Amino acid sequence: DVVMTQTPLSLPVTPGEPASISCRSSQSLLNSDDGNTYVDWYLQKPGQSPQLLIYTLSSRASGVPDRFSGSGSGTDFTLKLSRVEAEDVGVYYCMHLGTFGQGTKLEIK
């Protein structure tokens, strides 16, 4: 079974500064059938349901600001926030076809 490992687990960030979260899989996630890489990123804000940010490695979900971007290949994936805003606090999860990472808690310094 695939294991998704996120780093860091805690991420204090100053507003306006960039931030990145890494997610590493235990095996390559390149889908040989269609050439896609099925890595999603979710944000769970405090007290809320998770929300989809990025799907299929780099596609932004509807309504997601363009300061969020996803990238990577093979076993290494990254979520980048170009400029952190106060509303971005919460726990970020990567996921591959139902397997979630442990979560990364982003907080404002």
Added chain:
Amino acid sequence: QVQLVQSGAEVKKPGSSVKVSCKASGGTFYEFAITWVRQAPGQGLEWMGGTIPIFGTANYAQKFQGRVTISADESATTAYMELSSLRSEDTAVYYCAMSRFLRGHTYFAMDVWGQGTTVTVSS
């Protein structure tokens, strides 16, 4: 835009079962899958299983095989998750989510989520 509305909080005894519903408001989820994800207190997200209404099929995470049943009605407006033989470790918030799917019944892009249903298992 479809919204998912889940049934209310439940308190159950160990060994009993719980059935949580997830109703689509403003449309149906016919061309999508409904997946169920749970979150124990202070913990991360855990995928339980999903159903694809156009195929009429469901599949489950190994951990829950034999204890969980996920289904949807024929109109693809309400989905259900039933968990049996409850134990204290099943105390969690249970979420349904509308997602895309691949052949082989795997799921991605969970882009509409219910509000969550708290299930408490306690004697």
